[in-house]
Amino acid sequence: MRRLAGAAVALLLAAPAMAQDLPTCPEHVTVTDGLQSAAPQGWQHLRRESRHPLVDIRFYSGAPPEGAAVEAVGASSRGTVVSLRYSLPSVEGEVWMSCVYADTAHTLIRALAGPFPPHVRVNHDRQDGRTFVTYN
Numbered sequence: 001m002r003r004l005a006g007a008a009v010a011l012l013l014a015a016p017a018m019a020q021d022l023p024t025c026p027e028h029v030t031v032t033d034g035l036q037s038a039a040p041q042g043w044q045h046l047r048r049e050s051r052h053p054l055v056d057i058r059f060y061s062g063a064p065p066e067g068a069a070v071e072a073v074g075a076s077s078r079g080t081v082v083s084l085r086y087s088l089p090s091v092e093g094e095v096w097m098s099c100v101y102a103d104t105a106h107t108l109i110r111a112l113a114g115p116f117p118p119h120v121r122v123n124h125d126r127q128d129g130r131t132f133v134t135y136n
């Protein structure tokens with residue numbers, strides 16, 4: 001019994017720090033685009049808000065846009081869900097996450113702190129349009 005307890009303690013001490021889940025991208029962003037100059041003669045500028053759904057999640061080695069995009073190490077498809085798998089622990093340097101939204105140039109970015117799960121999957125459900133992260 002003591003051997004089993006000792007082995008369990010040794011295993012716990014040797015195990016790496018627990019990986020943290022990644023932050024969740026907001027499902028939508030609301031943006032207001034603007035004109036680069038005044039409205040042409042005789043026209044008025046009307047500003048309206050538009051809502052844009054999340055369509056992709058990307059990872060970078062270093063801050064975007066200078067940071068290099070992290071390439072997926074695998075891809076799969078099951079039913080209506082297409083998945084890209086990333087190995088974030090193998091990325092050299094600071095890891096950044098980018099939330100990409102449909103029909104707008106606006107994205108949300110943030111630096112991530114490890115330790116990272118061995119594999120992160122970015123999933124795209126072609127039926128309901130959701131983009132989400134799973135770990136395996």
